[in-house]
Amino acid sequence: MLKKLFSRQETLVGITLVALCLLIGTINPVFWTPGNWFDLARSATVTGIFAIGVLIVLVSGGIDVSFTAIAVFSMYTTTVIMNQIGFQGGMVAFFALSAAIGALLGLINAFFIARFRLPTLIVTLGTQSLFRGFLLFVIGSKIIRDLPPGMAQYSGAFLFTVTDARGITVGLHSAVLFLVGVAIIAQLLLRHTMLGRSIYALGGSREAAERAGFNLVRTQVFIYAFVGVLAGIAGMIYGGLNRQANAQDIVGQELDVIAATVLGGASIAGGRGSVVGTLLGVLLVTVMSNSLILVGIPSIWQRVVIGAIILIGTAVPAIRALHTARRANVDIEPVPAE
Amino acid sequence: MADAFLSLSHISKSYAGVQALDDVSLIVKPAEIHCLVGENGSGKSTLIKIIAGVVSPDEGQIVINGKPFPRLAPMDAIREGIQVIYQDFSLFPNLTVAENIALNYELSRNTRIVRWGEVRRLAQAALDKIGVRLPLDAEVESIPVADKQLVAIARALVQNARLIIMDEATTALTEKEIRALFGVIRNVQRDGVAVLFVSHKLNEVLEIADKAMIIRNGKVVVDADAAALDRNKLVYYMTGRRIDEADYDYVPQSKQPLLEVSHLSSPGNFEDISFSLYPGEIVGVTGLLGSGRTELALSLFGVLPAMRGEVRIDGQLVRIRDIQSAIRHGIGYVPEDRLTEGLFLDQSINRNIVIRTIDTLRQAGGLLSPARLEAHAREWINNLSIKTSNPELPVKSLSGGNQQRVVLAKWLASKPRILILNGPTVGVDVGSKTELHEIIKSLAGEGIGILVISDDIPELLHLCNRILLMRRGRLAGMFERAVLDENKLTTLLTESTTIGSAVPSPQVQ
Ligand SMILES: Nc1ncnc2c1ncn2[C@@H]1O[C@H](COP(=O)(O)OP(=O)(O)OP(=O)(O)O)[C@@H](O)[C@H]1O
Ligand SMILES: [Mg+2]
16 A cells, blocks of 8 residues: 555655755755745646646647647737726636637637547647737737736735735735636546546547547547636736736746646656646646755756756656566567667 | 347448458347357457447448447447447556446446446446456556456446447456356346357357357358357358368477576466476466466566576576567567557558567668568568458558467567467467467477467467476476377366376487
8 A cells, every 4th residue: 555655656746845845945944934935836826727737638648739829818818808898897807708718719629639630739739829820910919018907906916915024025826726726626527527537538548438438529629628718717817927918928838837747647648647746746846946046056057957857757657667567467578669 | 030139231341442241140139149250350340349339330230129220329339238348358558447347337327426436336246246356446557468358348247238249258368267257148148138259269159159150251151050060160161161280290309408497486476497498399388377377488588587596598597687688598479468568559560560570671771671671571471361451551450360460470570599479379260270380380390499378278289299287386297298188188277286197308319
């Protein structure tokens, strides 16, 4: 039982995370201040929501690189629309509209993937350029700093604030609730609903899933629409926290998010991955990119360290899988490269 | 007529120029055990996929329970009570044993919320029916082939099926589990469930069948009461010829053993195994599941390196630490689980065959000549009579038995000096089995030493000049072919006490 626990990627990432925190915190006690923790939570929120979407796609055996384009498209378009109609209401409406636009764009992905059975990477590479191009050339490319009031006030929506010894007031932003909510929903969905299990089945063996009578078109439509909704929400949070709508933002982060998800135990080959693992992967990457500076590692080296950790973190389970495969049943052979 | 559960009429199906089924009609009545026999590639699995709604026929009608289905979908077939145990198992490698057994049932009764307690309960009940114990929480990917097959069987039994279709569902099982399965079949038959049974093991067919349908090249040759058939007739209708197989005639070639194994042990797997293999010998290794026979083979191939003992090749002490060193010493191994582990299913037949020999086919400058690769692959396709319309098609498009041959071709092509074959003809039809046996014999005639792991008794007797019997990890006996016959070997295999009459290893004159 204990052995099984220790052989899981989640455990491994969790232990690394705790060790890293202890290390950084020992070298620089600033790490333990509420200000730092609130910052970490804030940075992890957007990546975390994206990562949950990536997780679902990876489990189904696909890969999506268009979610960043969907996020920025939904956020920017929502801002433009709200500005134009002179919307005076609160942030909820922004999230709703952005999520709806995201869902729509997700459905475009789903259409090509489910209907024409095209490879997911090809489709989403295509739609990424498509969405982004459409945004920049049709909707707008200028940075909007003059935000509608609801959105402008969002960056100050703290859950609570504390004032530290030096008299600086810091707060935990309410956006983190989205991450918590999304994580809970994803966990319930993946683990306890037939729809969730059909995503694992699809990722494990498409043929077996078809033979069992799963409606795979419906499953895939759901997956990509859901990822669109998550991207729309995450994009809106991003815009709100930064107090601007920049059409050039977000796109470019997709590989980092995918890497964090894989680090958390999701398999690129499909069929494997968990919400807890994904969250741990995101936290690990966030702590590294936010806090290495605290221990004096210059920011140019951060990318190198993060890259190394991701490489090690994904290589370890791969090597372990190879070993168990060898022991269990086998056509074990050195495969010449194609 | 009216009481037929399933009625297929004039079904035809072709794949890119191959007529897989040609005007096939079949009627299955409740509580009837209908066997389907035919050579590899004759269309059995295709027919089954059509009944399951996985493949749609080009022509013909499907009527289930009196209802016509112009376009049968998998879910329709399942809702009408048709359960299929597929030749390739069709399991989810990433899910647990319990979920694999219960998932399809939960889906078919429209479950929205998964209750894990219920999943385990369903799975356990299905496993109890066939009387086996499997770890419910193990991922299916990590369990041995025989267990995977048991999971596939258990899954079909979860549902209240009206027709259970078994496409070679016994290939990986040993006698004990087959007995249990037949018990289950007779039980469900009493409840009015029909069974459509496909197997290349003709004794099984003759034992269980009420009716038998024989197809050849996609056409029905005979559909008759099983009582009217015997083994010879079955073989004749399947292949269009009579088959006689001569036992292997071993001619000693050298006094120097090719392979000498002494006191080899791997705790928990096997203990104190000693034997030798001379050039030109075919030595059988048999024993029940769990006797350590597969582990012994894996250890000689470097997968499970032995802890104690010695291995000599040509009299030289060697250490087989891993697969690479085994291959360097000229050892080849054809694994047990070929269907799921031995092939790149999406790659072409040609590529799969040349993959092990690609280095030797390289030309000056390290380039590969496609023409040369193709010629090499073609030679093996002919040698093993692999039935395909185009060797550029993915291996996936071959019938199950022909996929097995591709794996064999791949390993035979690499010309090993010592060849270990684990169940070399599992899932291969009787006619081709004889052909494969001839190939194995001629390889041995060329001086290769061959170890054949099998529990197919006639096969062992035809092929081997010597047979090792393993029991609970130990060598329980070593027998010259001459002192054995079918009855004797069967008794030895199933007997539980240790035998004293072991004959020492052969003396080369
Ligand atoms: N998807 C496919 N594409 C092309 N050809 C196919 C495909 N599926 C089956 N075939 C061909 O149809 C024929 C019948 O195959 P099928 O799998 O039904 O044989 P089978 O009787 O089940 O044989 P076995 O005993 O080897 O399992 C074979 O010649 C096979 O190559
Ligand atoms: Mg078949």
